[in-house]
Amino acid sequence: MPLTVGGKKIDLLVDSGAAHSVITGEDAISVSQLKVTDKSRCTVGATGHSAVEYFSEPMKCETEEGRIMMHSFLISENCPINLLGRDLMCALGLSLTSSPDGVVVTESSLSCPQLGQEEELHELLKLYPKLTEVPQTLWAKTKYDVGLIKNAEPVVITPKSSFRPRKAQYPLKPEALEGIKPVFHSLLKAGIIVPCNDSPVRTPQPDDWRFVQDLQAVNAAVVQRAPDVPNPYTILSQIPSNCKWFSVVDLANAFFSIPVHKDSQFWFAFKFGDRCFTFTRLCQGFCDAPTIFNQTLKNSLDSLVLSQNSAICCYVDDIILASTTQQQC
Structure with missing residues (x-):
């Protein structure tokens, strides 16, 4: 504008x-x-x-x-x-x-938005029959659904020193706890979160001090990798100018598709209720998450062979496939 x-x-x-x-x-x-x-x-x-x-x-x-x-x-x-x-x-x-x-x-000082009925997946399939050819395993069943990138190397976190950040658990309002529970239980059921009974280092007194989920403190204590997230303008320039058809995939909860090495999982430990838990997958907010995910996704797609005049572009958790014909796309 x-x-x-x-x-x-x-x-x-x-x-x-x-x-x-x-x-x-x-x-x-x-x-x-x-x-x-x-x-x-x-x-x-x-x-x-x-x-x-x-x-x-x-x-x-x-x-x-x-x-x-x-x-x-x-x-x-x-x-x-x-x-x-x-x-x-x-x-x-x-x-x-x-x-x-x-x-x-x-x-405008007066806005009259156009209202429409939200289309369910089966309605979309009627409008776009080609989508029926897509494996059903591609679609996220819920907004908390996650996948797993095959052959992804578990993430190993390298500390700057022997220092391990710890921070006191701050209280949450009852309504905040109720809002978190559905997300928490979904991730727990999927194995993204697991109970963490033993601390890898001696925790200080009082007992309610723990490893932080405040990832700013974690980010400051680890050796960061060199950033490797491409510029979106550079990515889009790779699309051939004669492409007319595009398919876009938005990966659900993308960072959770990369495992964290068991010896590094304690970095993401936190307390919920009266128990300690930790993440087994890469967390959003971790300083290296975009770089690690970008490299892992790129490695996963390297073996993909596209037809002529087609291109695939990735930007963090978004994938766009461009081609000259609908059939190729």
Whole structure:
């Protein structure tokens, strides 16, 4: 969406998943009225690495329809594209509406969203008969369902030193516990979480101190691998220009498809109720999770042979298959 910011016209991607609107460092240089403040936010990108980034002073913003307002942007050297986040969406009254033609951005003081009946899987199969040829094991049965990448090497975590982070268990509200239980029991049933009766090191007094599930503390205590998550623009450039058909697979709970070595599982230990548990699979929030998953998925797909004029691209837990014909795709 085009927007004139501080006298400079720039394009922003409308992103309802972004809390703050973002201007890249490259575009920020061209906005003469932009001044950076001391107000900051800690941001985490797709690689899992955090960075402290700063806000601009409020600047005059004008839409193509002539609406004018003052707004402050987060200036980012890590984000590859300008983002129009929820803060500006609310201020401008923007909405994202889903329709058969795709997602449409609407700007209106009165929004009349199009309502439709949610389609079940069997209804989708009627609309797209080709989906019946897809093995049923591909589909996640529930939102907590997980898979396992064949021949994935169990993750071994290398500590920086003999230090092992520990943190006191903080209390949870009853409603929070009730909300966590369905997720917890699903993961427990799947073997993603297992009871952890014995601590690998002596825990300090009092007894309610434990190994942390605060992965920021864990991340600071381990040797991090070199980041290996490709730039999405680089990935998309691999798609042949004559491709017209695309299949997209969003892997459910993708990081949980990679096992953690038994000797490293204690890093993810936590307490729920009056018992200790730990994860047997790779956890989201662990600093190396995106890199490990990207490498493992890439290795798993290396033996795949595609037809001519076809390409497969992977970005973290999303896989896109592009081809020139529907049959090949």
